[in-house]
Amino acid sequence: MNKTLSNDFRQAKINKKDEFYTQLTDIEKELKYYKEYFKNKTIFCNCDDPEDSDFWNYFSINFEFLKLKKLISTHYEREKTSYKLEISLDINKDGKINKKDTIKTKLLQNGDFRSPECIDILNQSDIVVTNPPFSLFREYIDQLYKYKKKFIIIGNINTYSYKEIFRLIKENKIWFGRSIKSGDREFRVPDNYPLTAANSRVDEFTGRKFVRVKGVRWFTNVKYDEMYPDLKLYKKYNKSEFPRYDNYNAINVEVTKDIPFDYKGVMGVPITFLDKYNPNQFEILGMCASAGYDKDIVGIPFEGKKDARPIINGEVKYARIFIKNKNL
């Protein structure tokens, strides 16, 4: 395969993940924790085909229950102009505000979340709730911060390692949602999606296709109930179980629940620590995941020679987040 072809292939593989549709049950399980927040808010679903999206379905069905002010969703077209749907008033005068009160309006542009028209809508909205395209996740978050927007979006845990996103996690400006802490989730895929993997299935009744995805998490900057339960620590520090890294002045903790309760120094913990992270209990100093050392990301001095990944007795460990117990 020549270079351009292989790049195209990689790109196509990445973009396929842009068409994974979130299921209503997963949406309900997370959004129930934000009911109070949604009151009198304008919600924008800006990466949704509203006629097919369960984000649109969820908000249009629950418009009155959540006491929403307005619901807007734009539809994205690659190369032609598109449209938006809106609900805000009891248009059909049946005494209820729901899907039947939808107004459809043509857009002048293609509904790209970065288009001036969609940015105008973003500016009029209080919060964005959706599953953005995987390949544009970084750009998507950057835009939300640029326009100072609240959001609840679903994505992959691995995006924590993007420099900009990790910085926001470290500064406690973005956190994981409440309903997904582990395991995989099933997403619906388009009918023409090639189902080759063992983690996929066709529903025998509807004929619709589904793929299971690992490492799914909600990302948000909206506070929800019981955000920070304390992680109960029970293990006493000992040298043999918590060895020091060859290249950092920090000890290695294999499993988050085993973080020693009496260790005052820096500890390297697995990425899934973020599911349990309570900023009143721990401080995140940085993260080491790649071979090149970047002081801003790693957060503590590098004491090795070349490889900046966490190493113990010459063996490279998985990516680690460096933390300190704040209460010791």
Ligand SMILES: C[S@@+](CC[C@H](N)C(=O)[O-])C[C@H]1O[C@@H](n2cnc3c(N)ncnc32)[C@H](O)[C@@H]1O
């Ligand atoms: C991961 S899918 C999720 C769809 C829907 N939000 C859901 O969860 O069911 C991302 C959607 O974003 C759309 N999309 C891709 N690029 C986009 C862009 N630049 N602006 C807006 N939407 C885009 C895709 O067509 C796709 O439908």
